[in-house]
Amino acid sequence: MSITVPSTTPATPSPLTPSPLTPGRQALDSALFQLDQAADQLGLDDGLRTMLATPRRSLTVAVPVRREDGRMDVVQGFRVQHNITRGPAKGGIRFHPSTDLHEVTALAMWMTWKCALVGIPYGGAKGGVAVDPASLTPRELERVTRRYVNEILPIIGPEKDIPAPDVGTDEQTMAWIMDTYSVNAGYSVPGVVTGKPMTLGGSLGRAGATSRGVQISALRALPGSPEGRTVAVQGFGKVGAPAARYLADAGCRVVAVSDVTGAVVNLSGLDVDDLRAWVEETGGVYGYRHADALSHADLLELDVDILVPAALEGVITEENAPRIRARLIVEGANGPTTPGADRILADAGTTVVPDILANAGGVIVSYLEWVQNTQAYSWSAGEVEVKLRDLMEQSYDAVAALSAERGITLRQAAHVIGVGRVAEAHRLRGLYP
Ligand code: NAD
Numbered sequence: 001m002s003i004t005v006p007s008t009t010p011a012t013p014s015p016l017t018p019s020p021l022t023p024g025r026q027a028l029d030s031a032l033f034q035l036d037q038a039a040d041q042l043g044l045d046d047g048l049r050t051m052l053a054t055p056r057r058s059l060t061v062a063v064p065v066r067r068e069d070g071r072m073d074v075v076q077g078f079r080v081q082h083n084i085t086r087g088p089a090k091g092g093i094r095f096h097p098s099t100d101l102h103e104v105t106a107l108a109m110w111m112t113w114k115c116a117l118v119g120i121p122y123g124g125a126k127g128g129v130a131v132d133p134a135s136l137t138p139r140e141l142e143r144v145t146r147r148y149v150n151e152i153l154p155i156i157g158p159e160k161d162i163p164a165p166d167v168g169t170d171e172q173t174m175a176w177i178m179d180t181y182s183v184n185a186g187y188s189v190p191g192v193v194t195g196k197p198m199t200l201g202g203s204l205g206r207a208g209a210t211s212r213g214v215q216i217s218a219l220r221a222l223p224g225s226p227e228g229r230t231v232a233v234q235g236f237g238k239v240g241a242p243a244a245r246y247l248a249d250a251g252c253r254v255v256a257v258s259d260v261t262g263a264v265v266n267l268s269g270l271d272v273d274d275l276r277a278w279v280e281e282t283g284g285v286y287g288y289r290h291a292d293a294l295s296h297a298d299l300l301e302l303d304v305d306i307l308v309p310a311a312l313e314g315v316i317t318e319e320n321a322p323r324i325r326a327r328l329i330v331e332g333a334n335g336p337t338t339p340g341a342d343r344i345l346a347d348a349g350t351t352v353v354p355d356i357l358a359n360a361g362g363v364i365v366s367y368l369e370w371v372q373n374t375q376a377y378s379w380s381a382g383e384v385e386v387k388l389r390d391l392m393e394q395s396y397d398a399v400a401a402l403s404a405e406r407g408i409t410l411r412q413a414a415h416v417i418g419v420g421r422v423a424e425a426h427r428l429r430g431l432y433p
Pocket residue numbers: 165166167168169210234235236237238239240258259260261296310311312313332333334335359360362363
């Protein structure tokens with residue numbers, strides 16, 4: 001008997017059945033649409049399509065948190081392991097008020113294709129806690145983190161599923177996760193998370209790795225010299241801020257940046273380090289004195305050479321895509337462009353370096369961190385940089401070659417390679433029992 005699932009609905013119980021079109025549901029629809037397109041290109045049968053559309057394990061947990069005033073709040077947490085056929089599950093943990101099971105599932109699916117695309121031996125996972133970290137004190141944040149980790153403890157581990165930072169989490173979060181897991185195990189287990197502080201087994205080069213990958217793929221995609229090319233960056237966090245720095249280092253002129261507090265523009269070029277110092281001091285780009293204010297929407301539509309969306313999903317849509325003037329879009333964020341927008345951008349001749357390629361630097365160096373942890377050994381920054389660059393450039397070139405050969409977009413080519421490798425692994429392993 002073959003199981004068929006409509007392309008927009010994964011075969012999972014109630015939490016994933018159709019529901020209002022939340023941002024998370026839209027992200028999952030985008031991920032399933034991209035999978036379907038790749039499956040068509042690969043000629044996959046219905047059974048395998050269904051298997052690849054269906055997360056292997058989805059865990060929803062209640063996370064009670066004691067607030068400083070003695071009240072108790074309960075927030076939802078999730079961990080989805082989309083696929084573990086090529087190796088342990090791997091993916092970040094997001095703390096954001098609007099995260100939900102749909103969003104986490106989409107992000108986990110993209111992780112599966114990303115790891116396969118860049119050739120690292122991992123499956124895909126993602127985690128999320130529906131909480132605004134800015135609304136919590138540091139002690140509350142630590143309690144939320146430790147309780148969430150305790151709830152997902154049975155399914156994570158260095159050989160099972162290895163979390164990392166994502167939106168709203170950082171090295172400190174990873175340190176608490178490593179400690180919570182290790183206390184339960186009875187010994188130190190640094191390989192349970194990546195993106196850790198150096199003192200706890202972090203890797204040199206991990207903090208800037210996603211952004212370094214964004215820079216490498218931007219320079220690969222850019223026709224001609226980067227000198228003087230204008231850049232706008234949406235999101236000035238762990239990915240966006242270093243990406244702006246690295247693109248400026250390569251000779252580009254970063255003219256506009258936004259974060260949750262606002263957007264700023266200076267057509268003569270922003271001093272990225274000075275802007276970062278301002279953000280450190282004030283909490284956001286809003287009010288930066290050496291630039292003019294801009295709306296969030298206008299930043300995306302600036303006439304620039306390179307646009308780097310590095311915030312959240314679904315920001316380039318059918319509605320604003322016709323007004324996007326950037327010649328090259330390099331997706332630091334996961335899922336920033338909807339399939340409808342993709343079509344419009346492709347018709348307009350805009351090159352989009354897709355998320356699963358452009359932001360893969362993070363998981364590549366996470367993999368290198370995990371390898372160092374499992375060997376109790378460490379590499380120099382230079383060694384990590386060379387390995388990252390090699391994998392990024394090889395992956396970019398393979399995607400560009402397939403895109404040219406088949407006349408498909410870079411996103412379609414990246415999915416054909418990623419999905420194809422996972423499908424091949426399924427075929428070789430066979431179906432148990
Ligand atoms: P982060 O929390 O460090 O930064 C997010 C940034 O986006 C912040 O500056 C925030 O103010 C800004 N932002 C939020 N809403 C915004 C809006 N509406 N307009 C403009 N800016 C807004 O998160 P991050 O780790 O930098 O992740 C950003 C994106 O990159 C996410 O899509 C994430 O999944 C993806 N990503 C992250 C990594 C990583 O290593 N951290 C790796 C691969 C992909």
